[in-house]
Structure formats: structure tokens, C-alpha cells
Amino acid sequence: MDFKPLIENISKHVILNPEEISVFKRFWKVRTFKKGDYLLRNGDVCRYDNYVLSGALKAFYINAASGDEEIVYFAIDDWWATDIDSFSKQKPSIYSIQAIEDSTVLQISYSSFQNMLVEIPKLERYFRIILESYLGTLQQRIVYNNVFTAEHRYYDFLETYPKIASRVPQYLIASYLGVSAEFISRIRKKNKSS
Template identity: 40%
Template sequence: MTIEPLLKYMSDYISLTDEEIAYLESKISVRSYLKGQYIVQQGDVCKYSCFVLSGCTKTFYVDNDGQEHILMFSIEDWWTSDMGSFVTQTPADFNVQCIENTELVMFSYDTIEDLYREIPKLERFFRQIIEKGFAASQKRIVRNFSLSAKEQYLHFREQYPKIEQRIPQYMVASYLGITKEFLSKIKSQLIFEQ
């Protein structure tokens, strides 16, 4: 698989010369994971920040009762990792697991540091995508406090139309912080309202 989708994504933020692209390609790796495989597990140090070429992942944590809480999904042209663990190189709070067979462009911690030195504009690129991710997570916190479960589900459907068809409903419910039974009730209510 080519890293063309990554280069296209980057071109929305920065332009790279052919030499810079060649250097970038020499430093990163592309890896395939099978459905169910973990990219990082709670307690391990997250070694990679990953760009999704194909497939779907979920980022989640498991509480002391063994309950899974999904924070986010990542599909094509999205990023996935435990960013806190990756940036600080300390044990991960989250798991990142493949929901489908997934192909990733993988940036190791050392690679990113090398890229910052050799291609300074990549530091600006990564800062911008991290800022966007941070802003999105803050907005999600506000929505969790201010919207009803039904409103959160409608927002999820509107914001992530390509994801819902690809993941089991119990995962959507976990992401929304509700039971799958309550999600079924919301969906029935929405059908009735149409």
C-alpha cells in the first residue's frame, strides 16, 4: 500500500518537496493489523502515532469492573494512538484495538523527533493536528454534559456518518456512555418520529 493518502492529507496543511517526501518515506513504516489486534494496550508505553490508511480502530479504557469505555473511533485519514502516553513515553491509559483489518502508517517517537529536525514544517503540521484533536475532545466533553443521549446520538450520526455502519451497536452505545438497550430505544423513537 502506498502512503499517498497520508501525503494528500498533509498537503492540506503543508507542502513538501520531493526530497522531503523521500526522507519522510525512509523514516516511517506501514504495518497491517488483523481485526482484534491491539496497537497499544493499557499499561504499555505507546510507541507509535498512527495514520489510518484503511480499516477502523477504537480507543478505549477498561475500568476496575471490567467495563469498556470507548473514547473514539478512527477510520481512513484519521489518526490513532494513546497521545498522552506517546508524547510523555509513559504507560498508556488507553487501549487501541482494530475493529477491522487495518493498515497504518506508523511514526515512532524517535522518528517524529528526527522529522522535526530535518523537516521543520512537519513540527507545525503535527502541532496543528494535535490542536484540532484537543479542540474536538473538549467539544465532546461539553456535549456529554449538555446534550441528552438522543441529541448525542444524532450528533454522532451527523458527524461520523461513515462509522456507524462499520461498528457494532454496543460500541456506539459505549461511545455515547449508554446501554445498547437504551440506544435501541432511542433509534426506535427516531424511526417513530419520522
């Protein structure tokens, strides 16, 4: 089981000693998902926190009015893919998480997560930092959606998330940005002709 990427991610914020790393590893399991497999379905309780070792995932919900799939976020290597509200409160999720590439994740169950934090209290700091980063990203997205043009949001997405932009189909990026796939095609054609 390859814990190196997750341990390196954690060590940016908290240093675990060899004994703590050994304890830490006991709580996690590796799972693989084929493209199209679901890690979580709308209405189910999010029972696992997922750290992506490889692959790409999308979190989305279906707009009841339009029937359209609306992307909440993407997760690729060295990212987290979880419904935080559902996981932390153990209540039904309002969205789904699905593999858009064959993916491998490290998973920890809710009860194991709680036990891990008791046994390695310094990890509370790490997960607080991760949550603060996620919250900051959500706040920025709200502002961008309310203030900036769709074209500005698209260019910002390409600049901020180049790895995601290179791996995720354009129609999914369009859904994430709240625009049509045709709109993105027009922007791309305009850039090629400039």
C-alpha cells in the same frame, strides 16, 4: 507502500517538496492488524504514532468499578490512532487501541518522529494543527456530555461521524456516548415508527 493518503492529508496544511517527501517516507513503516489485534495495550508505552490507511480501530479503557469497556475514540481511514500523552512523554498508556476491522496503518516510532521533525521542520506546523483539531474535538465532547441529552448526543454523533456510524457496531457507539446499547435500540425503533 501507499503514502498518497497521508501526503494528501498533510498537503491540506503544509506543502512538502519532492525531496522532503522522499525524506519523510524513510521514517514510516506499514503494519497490518487483523480484527481483534492490539496496537497498544493499557500499561504499555505507546511507541508508535499510527495513521490509518484502511480499517477501523477503537481506543478504550476498562472501567475499574464496573468492568465495562469505555470507548475513548474511534479511528478509520485517514485518521490518527495514538495515545498522545503516552507517545509524547514515553510513559505507560491508560488505554488500549484495538482493531475492530482488519486494518493497515503507517507507523512511526517516537525516535523516528523526533528525527523527522528535525529534518523537516515545517511538519511541526502540521502536527500542531492536528493536535489543535483533536483538542477542540475533546473539548466539544466534554461540553456535549455535560450539557446535552443522550439522545441529542446520539444524533450529533450520526451527523458528525456518518462514516464511523456506518462501520462501527451500535454497542460500541453506545459505549462511546456513555449510554446502553438498549437505549440506542429504543431511539432507532422510535425513528422507524415515526
